[in-house]
Amino acid sequence: MEPTGQEKERFLGKVYLVGSGPGDPGLMTLKGKGLLECADVVVYDALVSPQILAMISPQAEKIDAGKRRGRHSLIQSETTQLLIDKARTHTIVVRLKGGEPFIFGRGGEEMEALVSAGIPVEVVPGITSGIAAPAYAGIPLTHRNYSSSVTFVTGHESAGKYRPCVNWQAIAHGSETIVIYMGIHNLPYIVKQLTIAGLSLDTPIALIRWGTRSQQQELIGELGSIVEQVEQTGFEAPAIMVIGAVVNMHSILGSLSSSKLSN
Ligand SMILES: C[S@@+](CC[C@H](N)C(=O)[O-])C[C@H]1O[C@@H](n2cnc3c(N)ncnc32)[C@H](O)[C@@H]1O
Numbered sequence: 001m002e003p004t005g006q007e008k009e010r011f012l013g014k015v016y017l018v019g020s021g022p023g024d025p026g027l028m029t030l031k032g033k034g035l036l037e038c039a040d041v042v043v044y045d046a047l048v049s050p051q052i053l054a055m056i057s058p059q060a061e062k063i064d065a066g067k068r069r070g071r072h073s074l075i076q077s078e079t080t081q082l083l084i085d086k087a088r089t090h091t092i093v094v095r096l097k098g099g100e101p102f103i104f105g106r107g108g109e110e111m112e113a114l115v116s117a118g119i120p121v122e123v124v125p126g127i128t129s130g131i132a133a134p135a136y137a138g139i140p141l142t143h144r145n146y147s148s149s150v151t152f153v154t155g156h157e158s159a160g161k162y163r164p165c166v167n168w169q170a171i172a173h174g175s176e177t178i179v180i181y182m183g184i185h186n187l188p189y190i191v192k193q194l195t196i197a198g199l200s201l202d203t204p205i206a207l208i209r210w211g212t213r214s215q216q217q218e219l220i221g222e223l224g225s226i227v228e229q230v231e232q233t234g235f236e237a238p239a240i241m242v243i244g245a246v247v248n249m250h251s252i253l254g255s256l257s258s259s260k261l262s263n
Pocket residue numbers: 022023047097098099100101102103104105127128129130133180181182183208209210211212213237238239240
C-alpha cells in the first residue's frame with residue numbers, strides 16, 4: 001500500500017527490506033509492490049525477477065547490488081553503506097531481495113547495520129524459494145503420510161570465507177524432509193555427508209531450478225545417483241533441493257502444478 005504524503009514525511013529516511021519471492025510476479029506481496037511503486041531508491045539483488053523489477057517506479061533510482069557466485073557486483077559492506085547513505089538523503093529506500101530477506105538472505109545483517117546507524121528499518125517478508133519451488137513442482141514439504149517435520153539448511157558451507165558449520169549428521173536425522181539452498185556446487189559433499197550419516201542411497205531427492213518461473217526445471221532422482229545425473233544433464237544453480245519421501249509426490253502432483261507456470 002502506498003504511503004500517504006503525511007506518512008512519507010514520517011517515513012523520511014526509512015529502509016524497507018522487501019522480499020520479492022522466488023520469481024513469479026504473482027507471488028510478490030501487495031505491501032512490497034506498493035513500496036516499489038513509490039520508492040525513491042531501490043537496491044536489488046541478482047535473483048529478483050525482471051517482472052518484479054518492472055514494478056519499480058520509473059522515477060526511482062535503481063541500483064544493482066546483485067551477487068551471483070563468482071560475480072559480486074557490490075561486496076556486503078558496500079551494500080550496507082550504500083543503504084545507510086541513501087537513507088540519509090532519500091525518503092523511501094527499498095532493499096529488494098530474492099525470496100524472503102531473513103532466510104539465507106543476509107537480511108538480518110543488513111537490518112542490524114541499519115539499526116546501528118540509527119536508520120529506521122522495516123521488513124516486508126517474501127515467500128521463500130525453499131517453500132515455493134517445491135510447491136510449484138508438486139512436492140508438499142509436509143504430508144500426513146510421509147513427513148511431519150522439515151529442515152531448511154544452506155549447502156554453501158565450503159565456498160567463500162563465510163563457513164557455517166552444518167552438522168549433516170544431525171540434519172540427516174533431525175526431520176523427515178530436508179530443504180537445501182545453494183547446494184548445487186557442493187552436491188557431492190552433501191550427498192557424501194548425508195549417506196555417511198545413514199541416509200540410504202535410494203532416498204528420493206528433487207532439484208528445482210528457477211522455481212516458479214517459466215524456465216523452471218526439475219531433476220528427480222535418488223541420493224546414490226543424483227551427482228551423476230547432475231553431471232550428465234548439466235543441471236545448474238540456482239536451485240532448491242528437497243530430500244525425503246515427499247519427493248515421491250512429484251510423480252502424482254508435478255504435472256498438475258507445472259501447468260500454473262505462465263510468467
Ligand atoms: C542467497 S540464497 C537466497 C534465498 C532467498 N532469500 C529465499 O528466501 O529464497 C540463494 C539461493 O536460493 C535459492 N533460490 C532462490 N530463488 C530460487 C528459485 N526461483 N528457484 C530455485 N532456487 C532458488 C537457490 O538455492 C539460490 O542459490
